[in-house]
Amino acid sequence: MTQSAFFDEMTASGGDVRAVYARISRWLNASPPELLAARREQAELMFRRIGITFAVYGDKEATERLIPFDIIPRVLSRTEWNRLEKGLVQRVKALNAFLADLYGKGEILKAGVVPSDIIYRNPAFRPEMAGRPVPHDIYVHIAGIDIVRVDADDFYVLEDNARTPSGVSYMLENREVMMRLLPDLFASCGVAPVENYPEHLRASLRSVAPLRAGGDPTIVVLTPGQFNSAYYEHSFLADKLGVELVEGRDLLVRDGFVYMRTTQGPKRVDVIYRRLDDDYLDPLAFRPDSTLGVPGLMGAYQAGNVTLANAVGTGVADDKAVYTYMPEIIRFYTGEEPLLKNVPTWRCREADALKYVLEHLPDLVVKEVNGSGGYGMLVGPHATRAEIETFGKKLAADPSNFIAQPTLSLSTCPTSFSGGVGPRHVDLRPFVLSGADGVRVVPGGLTRVALKEGSLVVNSSQGGGTKDTWVVDDPQLA
Amino acid sequence: MLARTADSLFWFARYMERADFVARIVHTTRRLASLPSRESSVANEWEAALSAAGALEAYQEAHEEVEANAAIEFLLFDTRNTSSIVSCIESGRINARAVRTALTIETWQTINAGWQEMKKVQAKHQARSLDTEELVAFLDLAMKIALDVDGSAYRTMLRNDAYWFSRLGLYVERADNTARILDVKYNILLPESESVGGSLDYFQWNAILRAVSAVTSYHWIYRDGVKPWLIADLLILRPEMPRSLLACYGEIVRFLDAISSAYGRQGAAQRRARQILGRLENTTMKDVFGAGLHEFLTDFIEDNNTIGGAIAEQYLLD
Known part of the structure; x- marks a missing residue:
């Protein structure tokens, strides 16, 4: 019955187009190769003009490379998405409970569910955080959960990213470009919107501000600087949030509070969405040679005068050794069976x-x-x-x-390349936001695609590309 | 706003203005150097161009003697020259990129697209030297990028401190450029009382006007043949001439005042800028020539530098 060992999301590898892809398939059949090529070129031009670039380390010539974008969207039905969403919410709640426990009473270790040594010997475990609760017990405000699909029913979590997951700007820009490139196809499919992500992010960050910041906390995005591979994303998010994009040198700590240097003197900062790893945050607390961080930041943080998102020390939860215990961790904190499977x-x-x-x-x-x-x-x-x-x-x-x-037999999706259209392996990174008022996921996420035929490596640093991810309403399928 | 953001906006605008100016200088110097004249003057013209672009010292470190092709290469493509056109556009873009959120999408896309064009020409030039036509096209491109960036900023940016700091960078740079081009030619810009030279000087005067895109403006204002003292008048004291020292200082004072009123306090930069403006408003060309044009310009360039320093001190460093 199957023509290949892999599940193709459009054809189910059996030849019949799945209902959820009916419109995409019709559009592909009606579009001559030249049209697809023209759209591909337009998309590339748009991305280049916007300047959505990604630096590849160790590649001096291409300091500003585009992540290739594929114009054929990856489609999920609302029913499929609802299942994923429930599982994501459950998993991220468990991750936060796990971290609060590890830096609190350590119940899960006492219960012997997770061996202590993989926590305490983990370099990402931060003893500085022990016994210092964070606002609303939220450690992972922004999580990127990597998911792969292997057949019509089964999705697996491949990896949890609980430190500084990136890629959300591509999710948003891919959508912008698709709406401009293929407005008719887009309109006919009833695609769930993703553009409220920045709103949700802002709300989540506000909700975890220190109490004394009052009703209107000052939020900033902290970037390592413009030569960081994800700098575009940092500036994009600051812009969408309407907050300052700061580097370490723009911040200073005085009397236990964090300030940014402005044209009108120092201004207090309440919440830092930091896109800088723990190691570099504060040369006084972590790596002394870091020039990217802010001396004294950790002190202000421990005093509760500023909130860092994500919290310091979340890396201990997205470690691959801890990953293997995620089903047990979910059961331990939620009392429920995990809705999303581990590989x-x-x-x-x-x-x-x-x-x-x-x-x-x-x-x-x-x-x-x-x-x-x-x-x-x-x-x-x-x-x-x-x-x-x-x-x-x-x-x-x-x-x-x-x-x-x-x-894993990663699923494939139809993907356009210079020679035509063919199946390529994909994964999915949805972005999960946690605030004082709950957990939110915008429908979709970043679909990464391995552009090389047969390749299973989707990482953008190794030649992977991206696609727009469409969650479409089931009634629209007919 | 972040002090670093203000600093980047200030320098972003300065570099774009400088790219435009260097392109104009090279354009006019090529015209001058192609005139049938004494052999020696060609090297003189390029030396003057390098000097006006503030690049003579750096050039002399890299080259034994002043020669047309080497000077053009140095002013257009040499990355050792921080004022070469490619250096200016590169630095302008780096500064813009550092503060993308403070720029409008239109302005960012304009500089980014311009930079990409520039990179293409640069790559071509590295593969094989550009021919004359391509060089001229590159100068046009540099001027167009500066014009487009300026226009998109004017059309799309909010009138707040981000805009004001970028405009300050533009006018401080422009005042410097105008003063420099006058200063390298001060010996041919004589007062009305002195007898004027021959046709060669005429081309020189025209070249100055061309370098600041003021040929037509000159004729509109003076309705007269090109006279050296009127050129000096136009570029120093005429308020309606957008590159004159007086016009630049009118703008510098205006934008500094906008900042001080928005921030609710003023400082040394405002006071100093008003002083310079006052001095320009209360002087005549007779006074200028009386004190010596060269001395006047040297003093002005220094004053202008202190304004840059005062702005940095007051807003851009902490």
Whole structure:
């Protein structure tokens, strides 16, 4: 019945177009290749003019590269989305409860659900945060949860991003560009809007301001600066939020409060949406060589005079070793069964698992516990014998630093390229906001697509692209 | 607003204005240098151009002697020259990029698109030297970018401190440029009482007017042939001439006043700017020539620098 091992979201790999893709399929059939090519070019021009660029580290020539954008949208039905949304809300609530517990009483460790050593020996665990509650017990104000689909019914969480997840500007700009490029198709599909994301973000950030800030807290976005790979996103968000985009050197700490240097003298800052890693935040508390941070910031934060979003020390919760315990973590705090599945994972720290993994390296994906961006991992089926051998030695030398997963059959979506249209593997990163008044997710998220035929690596730092993600109402499907 | 934002806006506008000025200087110098004349004058013209662009010292560090092609290369493409056209557009864009949220989308897109065009020409030039036609097109491009950026800022930016700081950068730079071009030619800008030279000087006078796009304006105002003392009058004391020192200071005072009234206090920058404006308003060309044009311009350039310093001190550094 199936023509390929992968689930195609348009054709279900069986030839019949799924109802949710009916309009897209009709549009594709009616659009000659030249038209798609012309639209592709227009899209690229728009992105370049807006200046949505992404820096690739170690690539001096291309300091400002565009992330390729595919004009064929990725479609989810409202029913599918509602299921995802419930699961996302549940998962992020559990993440926040978990962090509040880790930096509070540590019940989950006492109960033996999660082994203490993977927490306390984790470099992302911040002892400075222990016993210092944060406003409304919210640590992860902005989460990016990476999800993959393997068939008509099954979605898996691939990874939780609880530090400074990026990509939301692409979600918003992709939508803008699609509405301008393909207005008729867009209008005919009844796509749920995403453009209220900045509103929700602002509301979430306001809700966690220190009490003494009063009704109108001063919010800023803190960026490492314009040579950071995500600088475009930082400035985009500051602009949409209507707040200042500051660098570390624009802030100062005086008498336990944080101020920004303005043309009218110092102005107090209440909430910092920081896009700077923990290590760089404050040279007095963390890396002393950081020139990007603000000396004394940690002191002001610990005194409760400023709120950082996300909180310091959230990295301990999105570690790949902790990930393997997420189902237990969700059960522990919510008393519910997890609505979103984890990818089955071997913890190489466990002897049986390690044995299995070492014997099955050619079939598995092995990741470093603290790695990100698709670096430092082995994709067994795509690796050479020599690569597998080298990696095996690395793994045997330090097993607790690795986890392994089966190679997932990531779903594919029709994707346009210079030679035509064909299936390419995709994932999805929805953005989940937590504030004092609850958890919010805008319908959709960032769909990342592996543009190389057969590739499963969607990371933009390794040549992945993006698509607009459409959540469409079910009644519209007919 | 953030002090750093104000600083970037100020310098963004300065660099764009400077790119325009350097392009104009090169344009007019090419015209002058192509006139049939004494061989030696070609090198003199380029030396004057480098001097007006504030790049002579840097040039002399990199080159033994002043020569047309090397000077053009230095003024257009050399990244060691912080005032070369590519350096100005690059720095202008870096400053704009640092404060994207303080600019309108239109203004950002204008500078960004202009920069992309500039990068294409730069890449082409690196592959093989541009021919004359392409060089001229590049000068036109630089002027167009400055004009478009200026126009989009004027048309789209809110009239608040972001706009005022960028305008201050523009007028401080422009006043400096006008004073410089007059100063490198002060020896041919003689008062009415002195006898004037031959046809070569005529072309020189015209070149000055061209460099500040004032040929037509001159004729509208004076309805007379080109006279050196009138050129000096036009570029120093005429309020209706948008590049005159007086007009620039009118604007500098206006924008500094807007800032001080919005912020509810004033400082050294406002007081100093009003002093300079007052002095320009209360002087005549007779006084200027009496004291010596060169001395007058040298003093002005220094005063103008102190305004830049006072603005930085008061608003841009903390």
